[in-house]
Amino acid sequence: MIDIFKRLKEMGVWQRILPELELTCEIISYLEELDKYCCQLRSFVDAVDRELLILLLLCHQADEKQVASFIERYQWSKKYNNIMQKTADEKNKICTWLKKKNVPLSKLDLLFGEFSDEGILYFYIVSDVPEQERILRYLQARHERVPDLTGADLKQLGLSRVLFIERFLSSCVAPGLTAS
Numbered sequence: 001m002i003d004i005f006k007r008l009k010e011m012g013v014w015q016r017i018l019p020e021l022e023l024t025c026e027i028i029s030y031l032e033e034l035d036k037y038c039c040q041l042r043s044f045v046d047a048v049d050r051e052l053l054i055l056l057l058l059c060h061q062a063d064e065k066q067v068a069s070f071i072e073r074y075q076w077s078k079k080y081n082n083i084m085q086k087t088a089d090e091k092n093k094i095c096t097w098l099k100k101k102n103v104p105l106s107k108l109d110l111l112f113g114e115f116s117d118e119g120i121l122y123f124y125i126v127s128d129v130p131e132q133e134r135i136l137r138y139l140q141a142r143h144e145r146v147p148d149l150t151g152a153d154l155k156q157l158g159l160s161r162v163l164f165i166e167r168f169l170s171s172c173v174a175p176g177l178t179a180s
Contacts (some may be wrong), residue, residue: 001054002031018064020073021058024098030057030125037125044139045117052080056087056122087119095122098131107140 006147009023031054037046055076059067067088071081094111097103112120112135124135 002028005031018058018070020062020070022061023058024061027057027060030060033125037121041121041124041136041139044136044143045121048121049118052083052116052118053121055080055084056118058124059084059088060122060126061087083116083119086115087122090115095127095131098123098127098134101130103134105138105141108134109142112138 005014005023007030008017014021014023034050034053034057038050038053059070062070062084067084071084076084092110097107097111112123115123120135120139124132127135
């Protein structure tokens with residue numbers, strides 16, 4: 001596929017069909033190393049949607065408006081649209097935080113918490129080695145962390161969110177006092 005991208009660029013077709021996206025040597029090298037990165041992180045991320053990851057890498061040089069235009073021009077799934085736009089919107093903020101030396105895992109969890117595995121892998125691929133080590137540390141911690149209680153557990157017990165909050169609050173109130 002990379003050879004096709006290169007050939008489209010050589011023939012001048014790339015700019016006509018994808019004017020929002022620039023195909024640079026940097027992006028080509030990311031695409032060429034894609035399998036290596038996926039293998040490195042296989043134990044920390046679920047099955048990765050390779051097509052989505054390729055689209056994220058192709059959008060690497062594009063800003064938020066260019067990505068929005070690219071999304072609008074082609075009919076991608078809602079999932080793809082959301083992930084591509086979120087990645088473009090958050091790219092500068094996340095890259096700035098990753099460049100800081102002592103970023104706590106809690107901050108990384110706030111930054112990456114709502115990202116798909118493809119989004120996190122995208123940031124891993126486009127980052128320098130120190131930033132990659134921070135992302136890897138985050139992925140390892142995320143992989144080892146097992147929540148004690150999940151929403152699915154509460155549903156299985158028949159507890160709705162409101163009922164759970166009411167029971168929790170009533171257990172926190174001192175005897176003889178009312179919660180209202």
